Amino acid sequence: MYADAVQAVIDELGRLPGIGPKSAQRLAFHLMKLPSEDTARLTAAIDEMKARVRFCDRCFNVAEAELCPVCADDRRDASVLCVVEEPRDVVAVERTGEFGGRYHVLGGAISPIEGIGPDQLRVRELLARLDDEGVAEVILATNPNIEGEATAMYLARLLDPLGIEVTKIASGLPVGGDLEYADELTLGRALEGRRKLAGG
């Protein structure tokens, strides 16, 4: 329909997550209208990112050196390890400011449909770290969907014989929200994971 060069850009943009054919088209035409220096800056930024960013040798978070900023920070508590699916989950947990330990990024969740089993995730690397770093507690912070829960269950079973404390983050209600607007599934989970405030 369009000139080949335009169609190629639309096709590439359409491959990105969350971008449908319509959005890809709109973005491509927007890019076409931009001055050359603007598009050059964009492509340079992408090239730069690809050249400089790598995965942390220890936790597989994104890093610009051998170690990511978290692993390079001596003040972090090496005895507590938070296991997440993706680097963006590290960012999410970091934003809370509540966690002072280190991370381990699995690189996804167990999903046979997508051909992902424990071997495709960084599970072996996780096991190796437990001894090396003297980990006493592993916090499982996978996504609260079927695949994430299956991954957490798999890891819990794997770690159970090793005598390390394994915990899973609670799922529950959003802060600042109203109870009446919570869906039954979330509210049900929150009830399940209730905490004692008083009494025997």
Add this chain to the structure above:
Amino acid sequence: MTITRLWLTDYRNHREVDLALDPGVTLLLGPNGWGKTNLLEAVAWLSRGSSFRGAPTEALVRQGAERAVVRAEVDDGGRPILLEAELSPTGRNRIQVNRQRVTRLRDLLGHFRTTVFAPDDLALVKGSPGERRTWIDDLLVDLHPRNHGLRAEVERVLRQRNALLKQARGRLTDDVAATLDVWDAKLVEAGEALAAARTEALAALEPLAAAVSDRLTDGRSTLTATLVAEWATEGLAAALHRVRDDDLRRGMTTVGPQRDDVRLTLDGLPARTHASQGEQRSSALALRLAGHRLVAERTGSTPVVLLDDVFSELDRERTRALVSLVPDAQVVVTAASVLPDEVRFDAVMDLAGLGAGPGTGVGAGAGT
């Protein structure tokens, strides 16, 4: 609960439809091929988020149109609800409830409920176990929207487990076993919950079905419906363990809620093999009616009854019984010709009289 108005744009053969509906019993008249069933299908879509005929979205959009729009004004005990759906074969469907966008199907469910009777309901009795599972699971969703999540979870876990079984190519390595254990545990959790919900609903249906089938058959026969699960006595965990080798060899899950059946008996004999065609038709009708009553009882609001050309299949006696058995419900009936006077209609809408026809649409306004 009643549907007071229905608007369609480019839905199946209908270009534009604007119908005001009577709260009582409405007869939709029109020759075959004029889209009577399509109107009922559109109404039912808003209650379940899918076609009751199992049609994919692209079949619901008029040839040559990009999207179809279904809108309805519903009255639930004096509370008006506006339901809107834009169906797109290429993109996502857009759904709005009272002009608020809902992103999950679950949030549409529960606002509006329908009970559909169609000529192929006979498959409920004569067809494969899958027909009966679909029937009971649809009923569970009508009883409570959260069951939609449960059903979806069982399907998802099964897809994952089956994918793993296929990838294992018949060999149970330690790695496969460890991952399989996890999917088994997930399937046990969701599968047993689904089976419990099915069992509970069937038990609640039994007295209702008995009462209804009494009326349909002059008390001649007793209908029962019970869940048959191969794994019921040993539990799903033990059953999955028992068939694991078999599952590995066949690359699929051979035991669980996806294989269960609802056993229907008429006077103690299997209805599928021992009942006459007429008895089977009455049984299917009785099950739908019992489901309708259970939903009305549990949710406190009577679903809208959609009867698609069912009178052509029923004798006068059953026709009269059927309509008398849904006394409080709004009923929309389709038929190709005027019906015998067994049934009293509050409104008759002639699609031909409204200027409709194949490939056109129903004109504005409503007939009473």
